Amino acid sequence: MNSHSKFFFGVFVVAAIFGSLPFLIHSEYFFFAAYSVLQFVILATAWNILGGYAGYVNFGSAAFFAIGAYATVAGFKLQFPQGANIVFGTFMAGLIGLGMGYLTLRLKGVFFSIATLALSVVLLTIVTNTPFLGGARGVYVIVPRESPIGVGQYIHWLYFLILGMAIFSVVVARVIEHSSLGRGLMAIRDDELAAEGLGVPTLKLKLIATTISGALMGLAGTTFPYLITYMEPTATFNLSFAVNSIAMPIVGGLGSWIGPVIGALLLGSIQQVASVTLSSTWNLLIVGGVLVFFVTLAPNGIMGIFKKK
């Protein structure tokens, strides 16, 4: 078996295992926790496409996530079906990613990072001032009690959705990694000037990566309103999304599709335990601490430690 068929066989096995969980586990809480971890798999994988492959730091994961979520709210209010909302939210996040990239990616990478850092603040301001999206008070998204596919409850349906999205994101990341786009991005990361000199269309590749990365972050947000059913700006623009989607790929190992998956499963599960036993403040303190620890002492993440042995 070559590496490609191995990968897709592995994806199939993982999908089968995770997909059968609703038939085996009855605790509803488990699926809320699993949803949250899988949501982080998407965010971390999406972040890695630009951050890990090309070396451009995006601090605005929360903003892109919120674009997906609020596009869904808009679609919900206009009575679009759920499938249309998912596509719409993903598209909008990708579009804003493209716009941000177009304005800032021609400069030194750090300007892009700073701009993404402030993006959350401005989008938060816009949502807070837009009554249609619930404004500061928030908005309710009514969901049915039953799963639309007839099996289990609505949370099971959401779980299937986010599982599918997570697998989709990982497949996209791996396809990019093994394509000329991925190789171009890695050339940019190693030495942008040299890559440019050798004829790599750096700006174009960066824009494509930013768009895909932003779109996938938006995708992760599109089912969020259905999960929490009450959308409120500060919960949606939560910076925990931003810090987690940076910490997870760094903890797992940058530059390969498996790193963010490992990081997200690990850090995501730790936080699920911590949020029950401690508090969300401790949660973020742990993530921040782990991020600083890895970045200073184990810069190649868990995969890096693994490979050395």
Add this chain to the structure above:
Amino acid sequence: MDISLDLLFNAIVSGVLLGGFYAAMSLGISISFGMLDIVNIAHPVMIILGAYLTWWLNESFGFDPILSAVVMAPFFFVLGFIIYRIYYDRFEKNAGGDSLRGLAFFFGVLFIVEMILILLFGVDYRNVNTGYTDVSLKLGFVSLPYRLLIPCVLSVGLLLLIREIFRRTYFGRAVSAVAQDPLALQLMGVNPVKVKGYAFGLSLMIAGFSGAMLMIIQSVQPAAGRDYIGLVFAVCVLGGMGNLMGTLFAAMILGIAESMTSTFAGPSWAPAVSFGLLLLTLAFRPQGIFGK
């Protein structure tokens, strides 16, 4: 017409006062990011740390915020020196220009400081009351509240002082030199790492000072720093990297723009102003308004 003119004038005045304070907030970034090329995105949270220490010093010992700014200075200087040593050891030394990990490092520091503040003090707003908090200086129909006037005057004074230090002292010239060519500086027998460490310590010292001033102006909660991230970088880029007078003017422009937005479009729109200005600057004039 008369009322709106009055409103406009007052908006400009409070914008200038606010702008003076913004200059102090951005001055630290102008040094660390503009001169030393260290993208310290944790700078705003250090300002909040300064504000909380100011509050704590006032609560425990009854210190005035201005006194606290002086008392805290050595602490922030040492903190900055230590942070720079870690940053240098881990990210700068290997000359790979590993900016990604450096950025992630400061992002992590931002969260650690913020969460520790929440764990220690909770998420409530804290404020310090002084004798001049609710008093205003009346000049005709313009009123200058002391809680804005004092931070503005002190901030602008500090900026001018630091500018003179950079222009006239050996240390200041060394910092300017390290910004331009660290290798040449090393060949002249000066240790650039030490110079950068001191300069970064200075930038955090200014963050502490800004925190004390912030406490005079308004009440503060741990996450308040996030609102200023866009602002300080917007001012730094708009004024031209490392250009201190440019920083002062850019801060005034931003202060006026924010104050006008608050007055005429509502305070809830104000946070978007600095970001909009930052994005426009990056898109159309990345060298800043005073750059060549």
